[in-house]
Amino acid sequence: MSHFSYKDGVLCAENVPLTQIAQQFGTPTYIYSKAALVENFSSYADACKKHGRNEETALVCYSVKSNSNLAVLNVLGKLGSGFDIVSGGELLRVLAAGGSPRKVIFSGVGKSREEMQLALSHDILCFNVESIPELHRLNAVAGEMGKLASVSLRVNPNVDAKTHPYISTGLKDNKFGVAYEDALTTYRVAAALPNISVTGIDCHIGSQLLDDAPLLEAVDKLIELIDTLANEGIAIHHLDIGGGIGINYDNDKPVAVGDYLSRVFAKIDAWRAKNHQDTPIKVLFEPGRSIVGNAGVLLTEVQYIKHGETKNFAIVDAAMNDLMRPAMYEAWHGVQPVLQRELAAQTYDVVGPVCESGDWLARSRELTIQQGDLLAIMSAGAYGMTMSSNYNTRGRAAEIMVDGASAHLIRKRESAADLFALESLLP
Numbered sequence: 001m002s003h004f005s006y007k008d009g010v011l012c013a014e015n016v017p018l019t020q021i022a023q024q025f026g027t028p029t030y031i032y033s034k035a036a037l038v039e040n041f042s043s044y045a046d047a048c049k050k051h052g053r054n055e056e057t058a059l060v061c062y063s064v065k066s067n068s069n070l071a072v073l074n075v076l077g078k079l080g081s082g083f084d085i086v087s088g089g090e091l092l093r094v095l096a097a098g099g100s101p102r103k104v105i106f107s108g109v110g111k112s113r114e115e116m117q118l119a120l121s122h123d124i125l126c127f128n129v130e131s132i133p134e135l136h137r138l139n140a141v142a143g144e145m146g147k148l149a150s151v152s153l154r155v156n157p158n159v160d161a162k163t164h165p166y167i168s169t170g171l172k173d174n175k176f177g178v179a180y181e182d183a184l185t186t187y188r189v190a191a192a193l194p195n196i197s198v199t200g201i202d203c204h205i206g207s208q209l210l211d212d213a214p215l216l217e218a219v220d221k222l223i224e225l226i227d228t229l230a231n232e233g234i235a236i237h238h239l240d241i242g243g244g245i246g247i248n249y250d251n252d253k254p255v256a257v258g259d260y261l262s263r264v265f266a267k268i269d270a271w272r273a274k275n276h277q278d279t280p281i282k283v284l285f286e287p288g289r290s291i292v293g294n295a296g297v298l299l300t301e302v303q304y305i306k307h308g309e310t311k312n313f314a315i316v317d318a319a320m321n322d323l324m325r326p327a328m329y330e331a332w333h334g335v336q337p338v339l340q341r342e343l344a345a346q347t348y349d350v351v352g353p354v355c356e357s358g359d360w361l362a363r364s365r366e367l368t369i370q371q372g373d374l375l376a377i378m379s380a381g382a383y384g385m386t387m388s389s390n391y392n393t394r395g396r397a398a399e400i401m402v403d404g405a406s407a408h409l410i411r412k413r414e415s416a417a418d419l420f421a422l423e424s425l426l427p
């Protein structure tokens, strides 16, 4: 069920009209629905429960980079979520939001010594290691601290996720992970290091996957590798399939999360039965977009309507610095007028005020709008605010979380003074 719907001709987030939010907090503003967040997380958690998994045998580690607002992390943490982080900064966010470091996994190809120290000092659950030099650095840092670092290797299963090249990560020629053919030798290196404890295996093959076939193929490949490792005396205790399930942006029909998890657990249970394994392997998921993407919209106001020779432009107060996805991936976001009007529709490009031709949010949309109207850019909860910048000295948008009939400010709008507060003149 969508938590953004029209009531009496006005688009609402749960029970709050977006007109009211614009009046109270201004625009551009990101608006999230708490109910949508809870519902999306529950689709993972419920499927785990349904297949007999508990906290020890399944863990959903929300991908913090998709939306890292403290209130979002706090809501998910209270539901039992773990967290997949890609920087020390994200770990500090998780801690500030009350998340448990024992449920944190640390991904990313370029972890610094300082980030490793920070993560080790908080005893995170696991490092998802992506190269042999990273293993050596982690071993050294852990040794200096008298710690044992739990490690999973991010293996590149070399399956085609059939998604946009910028968000496909599981093929041979990208920077992520350890090549499938090199996995065994890399595990041997890891197993021989004194301050490393091999605990898991992981992959993350891409994002916005509508079909789960490539993910299931990746599971097969990882299972095969786990058997090979077992024969070498290297025991794997958890299997992390990464994130990647897509959402509906434009008549997309993503696989239902519950169905996907059922197929994953069926595969794993069949494999365990075949091998007569009693101890269940722990299964980890790292979803981002599928939890938060459709839980958020970007609210913006039409500043001007401009009739060009071949096109009409709706110039709005949100821009590529607020929502990068169209400029970066030519991504499609739905555009809904907040007020339903009885005017003739016209075709518009919805563009921002930034001085770049790439500054557009939507192209060739039939809209009934006039100057001063509010528009909601839909499905903007994931990789929206977290990818925003201050280009053109534009303060980042405010963020609101709606809970029933209440709208809570969860991040203030940045002022110009905030933007240059860290700068100084020459003496």
Ligand SMILES: *Cc1c(COP(=O)(O)O)cnc(C)c1O
Residues within 6 Å of the ligand: 063, 065, 066, 084, 086, 107, 108, 204, 206, 207, 208, 242, 243, 244, 245, 286, 287, 288, 289, 290, 382
């Ligand atoms: C970005 C990322 C995710 C989340 O991907 P979604 O497509 O948003 O689910 C999970 N794991 C890793 C390692 C990532 O980099």
